[in-house]
Amino acid sequence: MEKTYNPHAIEQQWYQHWEANGYFTPSGEGTPYSIVIPPPNVTGSLHMGHALQDSIMDALIRLKRMQQHDTLWQVGTDHAGIATQMLVERKVQAEEGLTRHDLGRDKFLDRVWEWKEESGGNITRQLRRLGASVDWDRERFTMDDGFYKGVQEVFIRLYDDGLIYRGKRLVNWDPKLHTAISDLEVISEDEAGHLWHMRYPLAEGEKTADGKDYLVVATTRPETMLGDAAVAVHPEDERYQHLIGKFIDMPIVDRRIPIIADDYVDPEFGTGCVKITPAHDFNDYAMGQRHSLTMINIFDKNAAILVEPEVYNTDGKPVEVHAECIPQAYQGMDRYVARDAIVNDLTSAGLLEKIEDHALKAPRGDRSGLVIEPLLTDQWFVSTKPLAEPAIAAVEDGRIEFVPKQWENTYFSWMRDIQDWCISRQLWWGHRIPAWYDDEGNFYVGRSEEDVREKHKLGDINLRQDDDVLDTWFSSGLWTFGTMGWPDMTEALKKYHPTDVLVTGFDIIFFWVARMIMMTMHIMKHEDGSAQVPFKTIYVTGLIRDENGDKMSKSKGNVLDPLDLIDGISIDDLVTKRTGNMMQPQLAKKIEKQTRKHFPDGMAAYGTDALRFTLCSLASTGRDIKFDLGRIEGNRNFCNKIWNAASYVLMNCEDQDCGQKGGEVELTLADKWIVSRLQQAEKKVLTAMDSYRFDHAAEALYSFIWNEYCAWYLELSKPVLWDDNASEAQLRGTRRTLVRVLEASLRLAHPLMPYITEEIWQKIKPLVGKDGDSIMLEPYPEFEADKVDAQAEADLDWVRGVIEGVRNIRGEMGISPAKPIPLLFSKGQAADQAILDANSQFLIKLAKLESVTWLEAGDEAPLSATALVGEMEVLVPMAGLIDKDAELARLQKELAKLDGEMKRLNGKLGNAKFVDNAPEAVVVKERAKLAEAEAAANTLRQQVAKIESI
């Protein structure tokens, strides 16, 4: 073996070997276990969150595969409608100076497909580097023909079931992307704005209570006055009660609008008068519905002022002949230009009472960053309420379980207040809506134009398909069954659906998880007709944040690329990567400074195993995961530790008799001990994995392999292996234990660190008599109760106690570790002597002893530094080695600790209430502790006295 661990040299070849041999394909034998990967964006790249989730999924899949389940990890990517379309638009614009409209729909889509071919391999390459054992044969893309068939079918079924409808509704309109977006894609953030107080003249000489001939309405959007349909006041607001049912003569637009009463109005806010613009505000829309107000749309698709307003009744039918008009001066103005113009005109007309600063939440599209415009448009919607009910029930009754449990609350609170879902998008890239229109504006839903004609007996009338596409989340909603071949009832569906677990971040519980549950339960049924859930467990991971706890984002320039952690990156390359191709280039300097500060030397190549192990070790129940380079460095060192331990084992066992062909073996205390400890480790790791505590699993592996196997067992094996007088049976026993425990540890660790375990396993497998082709197909280690040896564990604790006692004296007294020292045992029992006799070779080697002397009662001990193992004293003679004052100081320090403890225990045991109320076992335990501490303190005090007396 190479002297140091070099991940780069071992990783990729193993992945190729596994993939080429079809080990990722479901075995077809055993209980099915399946996971679908949350599909990443095909044209994107994996971020740390993906790396975390994929590491966890792979750990689960590898574990279950080793446990001989029939495991399927379904892989695939999604087409990410808006994101991809924007990206390709920018690219075409930059490279050819053309817009998508210049190209036309078909040509533009060709460009998207070209881009997909070009960049789509990125994700799959990264997944391979991470070691993800996904079934590549079943890879799916949401825009595949087969998948499209499923999407279309779901749309048609939902439509036929009355759960999809089309209508003119107010939607979140993105004026830059020219598409509707869902509520979830709108981000509201605090922004500084103004509140304009505008005077609206009362019609027919009406006066307010205080004698004014106008009402004052406050608004954050003065420009929408062009679409005002009413002014509303609270029905019980005394100031305005006499005006309810009267009218306003609108300034600027020559229009008379009613004053209405609605208890939505808060009399305390502003003046208590609200202008109502049903076509441009969600609350106003609702009020418009209640009061049958006409809806006056004044904006075009760019959110610029129309030449002619579009006027609709409450049912969304256009009012063909109407009096509403927009003054020429404003026609075609952008909404913000129009705002200034209107404010100016109102000011000159003396109708602007005042302008106040006002903090507001501006709703912005999460892709474009522009303030979204509520706009009346024809869209397709899913009625979510009927779908939500069974989806809520499935979580309530435990058919679906969230881990950690608390996420169920998040799910419930959203599901119980769910809004209808606008699923149409005015994009080109996506699944085209399977609906056709005739020239009259009637529409027909079906599988194809032919299908529609036939179904509705339309003859050869003109039909054109809906231009719009479906929200990407609509198609990813059927990911679990769509990837398995639905609508065909495939073998895969029968076997692997419902899937076992979904691993995802909490940020997409609403976007994706909830919708997947709703759609799957509606479409997929068991043989008895009951709904199939998409997955039985939802494991919700935390979100990976940077070293300051900030979310990683390109614009902040704090993203880490998992591959850079694997391969390493120089600081200059990292800076270039973080500051290149930025949306806001002015931030580049700041980002460069931060980056150089945090990563002065760039990043080392830690390797996939260290990255995966680290991610798993960070996966506790919290919501946020701060990523700290120190952790991955420590775990890279852990890999190196395993590597070197294996190197030691090979040096001592290769071409030697390790008992793989039988033969007599004699096991030392150390051998029995490590086998026993291995059982405990196996139990801990498996328990942790079964409860999705990958941090605990990682911890258990780390401490067993490093702190027990490497730190103690390997050292304890040396006195045996290097003993010229050791018997063949002893040598065979120790070698066999060395390789067997290492081999089992590798299997235990394999789900978390696939590469290094495979590499080493291949080298040592003959030493344990195995000839399997890959560790990933070997059985997962199981706890075996009969290999637990409590006596061995206790005895080895004794051995460790002696060694640590001596080391403590050496360390504290400044005795060179190279200097052999004599050791005496005093006040020991027969049991102590028995352990000593059987194990003195361990002590001599590990504590570097010159001699070992057992003192019988009455034997005179020389003046010594003392360590205690139980009641037995372990003595290092001071003569020529130890300074009197130093030893006194050391003993006083020990005594101070013991005093503290005795005080605490005495207080506790002196309290009658404790003794009366606490369980007997607790009291007994505390008494024993006190007795032990007292005995130890006594011994040490005698030592102090003895030393002082000189």
Next chain:
RNA sequence: AGGACUAUAGCUCAGUUGGUUAGAGCGCAUCCUUGACAUGGAUGAGGUCGGCAGUUCGAAUCUGCCUAGUCCUACCA
């Protein structure tokens, strides 16, 4: 406004049903190139578990209030 979550060593985090001398990794201090490993080894220092009350024989753990921070949901024009 409502709700959730977090607060433990200098840093990043564990701590299961209340009974541990409160742990780990990194960092720090002292020492060590002994034949797996300096990406290492030995020893050690370091925490009144955010604050205040309460329940209890006993609280990092349960309850209430407070403080600080994060997030989600809904928003008053």
